[in-house]
Amino acid sequence: MSAHTGGPARSSSEEPVGEVTPPTKSPARAGRGRPGGPMGGMGMPTEKAMNFTGSLKRFAGxxxxxxxxxxxxxxxAVVSVTLSVLGPKLLGNATNIIFEGVIGRQLPAGSTQAEAVAGLRAQGNDTFADLVSGMTVTPGQGLDTTALRNVLFGVIAVYVGSFLFGWLQGRFTAVVVQNTVLRLRAxxxxxxxxxxxxxxxKQQRGEVLSRVTNDIDNVAQTLQQTLSQLVTSLLTIIGVLAMMFWISPLLAVVALITVPLSVLVTAxxxxxxxxxxIKQWAxxxxxxxxxxEMYSGHALVKVFGHQQSAIDTFEQENAGLYESSFKAQFISGIIQPAMGFIANLNYVIVAVVGGLRVASGTMTLGDVQAFIQYSRQFTQPITQVASMMNLLQSGVASVERVFDLLDADEQTPDPAEPARVETVQGRVAFEHVKFSYSPDVPLITDLSIVAEPGQTVAIVGPTGAGKTTLVNLIMRFYEVDGGRITLDGVDTSTMTRDALRSSIGMVLQDTWLFKGTIADNIRYGATGEVSEERLLEAATATHVDSFVRTLPDGYETVLDDEGGSVSAGEKQLLTIARAFLADPPILILDEATSSVDTRTEVLVQKAMNALRQGRTSFVIAHRLSTIRxxxxxxxxEDGDIVEQGSHDELLASGGAYARLYQSQFAGAED
Incomplete structure (x- = not known):
């Protein structure tokens, strides 16, 4: 918002007593029991099934x-996985070299392998003969250390290369993930x-914050892990499967028997x-x-003795989070041990069949060893993919909550060719304005008023009369349902919101200060550079200077976001100084002196009188003495203007204003 404000425009859920509010008023009740809203009441999931595939495709965009x-x-990933897949086969060759050396020593030197096999069969040792026939040995020769060394160096080179390419993959993945999440946050x-x-x-602030922070962080974590592991796991499955069929099609078919079982269990x-x-993140x-809510209203909770009630509510909601989180983690956590059990079954079958084939001479020991490693590598990525379903489901649940926010109805866009008011004079007119927060509850039915340039227009009325609603419509926080509002004859709906609000300064009864120095907080509403002289002039005129100079660091005193180092009245003065420095042609003062003491109020009233000179001012007031x-x-009353005139005229007429005045100043005596 570009308007010069003494504090952020409060929503109707934060209006003071006496202001019109939409049907859902209290933040503590917002969302409770509502059938509408992105996630239903209190952020709980709606009954509509989650569109897992659609959300995944949308996020892929x-x-x-x-x-x-x-x-x-x-x-x-392809290069890294290829090198990694070659490792077991090379290690199998090293095993063959060692095993052939051991067997070769047991055979008579000087004979050929065929002669050694024939000799073993002649001795009736057919099993050993079958084993030797399936190998490449030199009888009488021991371990070939040169060949073994070359193979081992090759294995080391392969695994080092796989690591380096995997490291580069991880680095590029981090760039992809962080850039994507950066754009999503933006x-x-x-x-x-x-x-x-x-x-x-209609939304709880904590719920919106959770979507913007927790859910996006969960999406980032999910994307980081799945983008790298999922690609690597799928490529590993393909590469390992190819090597398994190359080594032994029979064992490959045996190993694949467990795959449908794994998929079925995972699904x-x-x-x-x-x-x-879904329930966990909701x-x-x-x-x-x-x-x-409890933190921001901590003092109020203590004042009314609702600590135990707040604790009980927290424990109830915390128990609900525990239950949904426990169920989600426990059920999805079953995937890992289930897949491990299936993998062990696969290992036993491969080991038994492979051992029999080695004994029969149809496979080498090194190939069986490599195949067992491949079978482990084959089930491991399947297990990883299955385990990632846990993370993926959590991430998609979060991304849907973010998409709910992104898909919410937006305010009407600014016109393509907006109208402009070159020099704002400050004439504001309501022409037969109609407005309601809810279609079935009419509020303003036909309102027509004119505030001439330089006039001070005070707005008074009982609770729910529509005073703050009037201000919200001027600022275009809400759009009118009928009629129009003009600024110097220009329909405000034809202007950009920035252009409109840059001409208006607001001071609300709900003060807002950000974390920074007092000087920074005063400069917040001004555009361009602000000289020290202008800053001191605004601070002096609004009686800020007198208390700031008593602080150890003066204008460089750092405030936290709650303004805890200054009193409520001093915070109000700072927001008034902020509007004073902004020097806008139109002022909106919504109970701007509600937090100051009687003596300070008199001083501030003098400052506000000076500030209002030459400006159109709208003053919402409950203390009628401040708007005489x-x-x-x-x-x-009820969204309509029932009386208008000067203080003396309205008192003389003896109408609604006179009754309000008498209720304030004669009530105590009666």
């Missing part, structure tokens, strides 16, 4: 910009700035764990919302 890096990641931030105020009225478990992950948003000098006082 975020990787298109990184497609060249993804190609590089894939190529590096899109979410941009989306939040385009959402209407009504969206935040069955994943089907049961996915709903639990419950995470719920408990974050509760914690945020207003040019026009509007009395609102």
């Amino acid at each position: 975020y990787l298109r910009i990184e497609r060249m890096r993804v190609v590089v990641v894939t190529v590096l 899109e979410v931030e941009s989306k939040i700035n385009r959402l209407p105020l009504g969206y935040f009225d 069955m478990i994943a089907k049961r764990s996915q709903p639990q992950f 419950a995470t948003g719920t408990i974050n919302a509760h914690i945020e 000098d207003a040019d026009v006082i509007l009395v609102m």
Whole structure:
């Protein structure tokens, strides 16, 4: 928002007593029991089934910009996996060299391998003869150390190369992931700035924060692990399968028997764990919302003695999170041991069949050893893919929550060719304006008022009359349902929001300070460079200078985001100084002196009177003594103007204003 403000525009859920609010008012109740909303009541999942495939495809679209890096990641993964897959075969050759050396020593020197085999058969040792016939040995010769050394050096080179290419793959993967998540976060931030105020009225702040922080972090973690491991695992499955068929088609078929069983088990478990992950992340948003509410309203919770109630609610929601998290992790965690059990069955079958084939001379011991390693490598990536289903389901559940935010209805876009007011004079007119927060609950039905340049327009009325709603419509926090609002004769709906709000300064009763120095907080509403003289002038005029100079660091005193080092009244003065420095042509003062003491209020009123000179001012007030000098006082009831005039005129008429005035100043005496 580009308006010069003394504090951020509060939503109707944060309005003071006496202001019109939409149907969902209290942040503590926002979302509870609502059938609508992206995630239903209190952030819990709706009954609609999660679109796992659709969400996955949509998120894959975020990787298109990184497609060249993804190609590089894939190529590096292919090279790394190829080298890794060659390792067991080379180690099998080393085993063969050692085993052939051991067997060769047991055969008579000087004979050929065929003669040695014939001799063994003549002795009736057919099993040993079959074993020797399936090998390449030189009778009487021991271990060939040169050949063994060359093979081992080759194995080392292969594994080192696999590591280096795998390291490069990981580095490129990190770049892809962080760039993708960077764009996703930027899109979410941009989306939040385009959402209407009504969206935040219906959402708990903790729930929105959970989607922006926790869910996006979970998406990043999921993408980081799946993008690298998934590609590597799939390539490993393909490479290992090819090597297994090359070594022994029979053993390969035997090993593949367990694959359908693995897929079936994984699918069955994943089907049961996915709903639990949806509940887990929804419950995470719920408990974050509760914690945020209890923390921001900590003092109020203590004042009304609701500590135990807050603890009970937390324990209830924490128990719900525990239950959904436990079920999600436990059910999905079954995948790993189940796959391990199937892998062990596969290992036993391969070992038995392979041993028999070695004994029969149809396979070498090194090939059996390599095949067993390959069978382990084959089941390991399948297990990894199955385990990643756990992470993938959690990540997709989070990304859907982020997409819910991105798909929320946005505020109407600014016109393509916006109208402009070159020099704002400050004439604001409501022409037959209609507005309601809910279609079935009309609020403003036909409102027409005019605030001339330089006038001070005070707005008073009982609770729910529509005073703050009037201000929200001027600022275009909400769009009118009928009629129009003009600024110097220009329909504000034809202007950009930035252009409109840059001409308006606001001071709200809800003060807002960010973490920074007092000087930075005062400069917040101003555009361009602010000289020290202008800063001191604004601070002096609003009586900020007197208390700031008592602080050890003066204007360089650092405030936290709650402004804890200054009092409530001093925070109010800082927001008034902020609007004073901004020097806008239109002022909106919503109970701007509600947090200051009586003496300070008199001083601030003088400063505000000086500030209002030559500016159109809208003043919402409950203390009627503060608006006696207003040019026009509007009395609102049920969204309509029931009276208007000066203070004296309205008192003389004896109408609604007179009753409000008497209730304030005569009530105590009566």
